[in-house]
Amino acid sequence: MSDEYLTIREMCDAFDVTPRTLRFYEARELLAPLRRGQHRLYNRRDRGRLTLILQGKRFGFSLEDMRQLLELYDPRENNVTQLAATIAASRERLADMQRQQEELSAAIGELRDRIGDAEAMLAARQQT
Numbered sequence: 001m002s003d004e005y006l007t008i009r010e011m012c013d014a015f016d017v018t019p020r021t022l023r024f025y026e027a028r029e030l031l032a033p034l035r036r037g038q039h040r041l042y043n044r045r046d047r048g049r050l051t052l053i054l055q056g057k058r059f060g061f062s063l064e065d066m067r068q069l070l071e072l073y074d075p076r077e078n079n080v081t082q083l084a085a086t087i088a089a090s091r092e093r094l095a096d097m098q099r100q101q102e103e104l105s106a107a108i109g110e111l112r113d114r115i116g117d118a119e120a121m122l123a124a125r126q127q128t
Helices: 008-015 019-027 044-058 063-071 080-127
Strands: 034-036 039-042
Touching (some): 008 044, 063 080
16 A cells, blocks of 8 residues: 555455444544544554554454554654564563463363263263
C-alpha cells in the first residue's frame, strides 16, 4: 500500500476487520484517523498501528498494553525505547504462554487418563 489515505471500508477489506472494530480502536486511542466531516481516512501510520494491534491481539496482549507500546513510538530516537519495551513485554507474554501451554498439556494428559479409565470401566461393566 502507498502513502495514500484509505477509507474505513478499504481498511476493513485490507485488514479483515469490521467498521465497529476500527471505531472501537479509535475510541481506545489506538488509531487516530483523519476526519473529513463524518468520513474517516486512514494513513500509512494508521495501517502500521493496526497491523501491530492485530498482531498483539493474536499474541494475547491487552489493548492497554498495545496502546502503551504504541505511544512509545519516536522516530527521533530510532524507536529504541519502543523496541526495548516491546521486547520486554513480549518476553513476559511468551513466558505466560509457555506456562499456559505446560498447564494445558498436563490437563490434556490427565483428561486422556480419565477418559481411558472411564472407557475401561464401561467396557468391564458391559461384559457383565
